[in-house]
Amino acid sequence: MRSVGRHLVLELWGCRNLNSPDAVEQALREVVAACDVTLLDLRVYPFEPIGVTGVAVLAESHVNIHTWPELGYAAIDIFTCGARKDPTAALPVLREFFAPERIESMEMTRGIVLRRGTPVEEPVAAGAD
Amino acid sequence: MRSVGRHLVLELWGCRNLNSPDAVEQALREVVAACDVTLLDLRVYPFEPIGVTGVAVLAESHVNIHTWPELGYAAIDIFTCGARKDPTAALPVLREFFAPERIESMEMTRGIVLRRGTPVEEPVAAGAD
Numbered sequence: 001m002r003s004v005g006r007h008l009v010l011e012l013w014g015c016r017n018l019n020s021p022d023a024v025e026q027a028l029r030e031v032v033a034a035c036d037v038t039l040l041d042l043r044v045y046p047f048e049p050i051g052v053t054g055v056a057v058l059a060e061s062h063v064n065i066h067t068w069p070e071l072g073y074a075a076i077d078i079f080t081c082g083a084r085k086d087p088t089a090a091l092p093v094l095r096e097f098f099a100p101e102r103i104e105s106m107e108m109t110r111g112i113v114l115r116r117g118t119p120v121e122e123p124v125a126a127g128a129d
Numbered sequence: 130m131r132s133v134g135r136h137l138v139l140e141l142w143g144c145r146n147l148n149s150p151d152a153v154e155q156a157l158r159e160v161v162a163a164c165d166v167t168l169l170d171l172r173v174y175p176f177e178p179i180g181v182t183g184v185a186v187l188a189e190s191h192v193n194i195h196t197w198p199e200l201g202y203a204a205i206d207i208f209t210c211g212a213r214k215d216p217t218a219a220l221p222v223l224r225e226f227f228a229p230e231r232i233e234s235m236e237m238t239r240g241i242v243l244r245r246g247t248p249v250e251e252p253v254a255a256g257a258d
Contacts, residue, residue, distance in 0.1 A: 004197055004204065007138075011240065040174055045186060055191065057174060057184055066190050066210070068133055068240065075133065075239045077206070081195070106237075110204045111140065111197065 004111030005061060005081030008088060012074040014101025018067035021046045024054035027097040031063050031090040032056055037080055060085055074098060079110065133240030134190060134210030137217060141203040143230025147196035150175045153183035156226040160192050160219040161185055166209055189214055203227060208239065 017023040025044045032039045038059035045053045050070060056063040061079035068074070076094065078087035087107070094100070146152040154173045161168045167188035174182045179199060185192040190208035197203070205223065207216035216236070223229070 004200070004202065007204075009136075009237065040182075041172060041184075043170060043186065045169055047188070053169075053186060053190070055184060055186055057172065057182060059176070061182070061195050061204070062184065062193055064191055064193070064208075066208075071133070071240065071242060073133065073240050073242075075136075075190070075208070077208075079193075079195075079204070079206075108138065108235075111200065111202050113200060113202075 001109070002113035002115070003109045005079060005109075006085065006087050007061075007077065007079040007108040007110050008090070009106045009108065010074075010076040010078070010094070011104040012076060012094065012098055012100040012102075013104075014072050015067075015074055015098040017098055018069040018072065018074055019050050019052060021052050021054075023097050024052045024065050024067065027093060028054050028056045028063055028065065030093040030097070031078065032058070034089045034093050035078065035080055035085060035087060036089070037085060063090070072101075074100075081110075130238070131242035131244070132238045134208060134238075135214070135216050136190075136206065136208040136237040136239050137219070138235045138237065139203075139205040139207070139223070140233040141205060141223065141227055141229040141231075142233075143201050144196075144203055144227040146227055147198040147201065147203055148179050148181060150181050150183075152226050153181045153194050153196065156222060157183050157185045157192055157194065159222040159226075160207065161187070163218045163222050164207065164209055164214060164216060165218070166214060192219070201230075203229075210239075
């Protein structure tokens with residue numbers, strides 16, 4: 001099946017360090033390293049009174065972290081294009097930084113290319129890869 | 130059901146204007162206006178040879194656009210936190226800018242807060258809202 005990439009959707013509950021911009025930034029950097037992707041830009045935004053958003057723009061799409069410390073919750077998306085990238089490589093890093101009691105996860109295959117007469121196809125190298 | 134927000138996942142096929150950083154930037158600005166959300170930062174990254182990534186960081190989470198002009202495909206995510214925000218308000222804007230022949234969509238409710246003994250609850254105002 002040809003597709004452009006994998007999008008891992010994570011819900012982390014019972015977390016620590018959610019109000020730390022430094023933890024979010026460092027987690028993003030280590031996720032980028034663990035997934036072996038190319039960082040184009042990294043931005044972290046602390047909110048008042050609490051909460052942090054961190055955005056890593058990749059040559060292979062993006063990693064976004066949004067935190068709600070008052071709920072112990074973080075919404076994390078890791079979208080990696082390219083056949084050889086594995087967004088689940090981020091999980092040990094996220095466990096280390098945020099120590100979640102529970103993780104809910106879903107992975108979406110983005111950009112599935114359907115072609116007639118080619119039932120088994122290789123993943124496509126994405127334009128942004 | 131209390132939750133932090135709504136995350137609309139869109140797959141646009143048969144699109145035009147996918148290799149235009151200006152179109153991606155303007156689409157992001159008009160999506161932000163249509164969804165009545167607060168823009169914190171907007172960045173657009175053209176790729177060589179083709180493809181564009183556009184990232185809008187919101188007080189209410191994010192809007193991301195990644196394009197693959199060679200496939201006529203765009204992967205778009207619109208994550209809006211806060212009970213009164215509606216990410217589907219972006220659809221007319223995206224139709225206008227990219228003229229997709231086909232749109233596949235899915236909406237995820239992010240950060241569902243489950244509490245015992247409270248079967249019906251109001252959406253929660255998110256920390257970043």
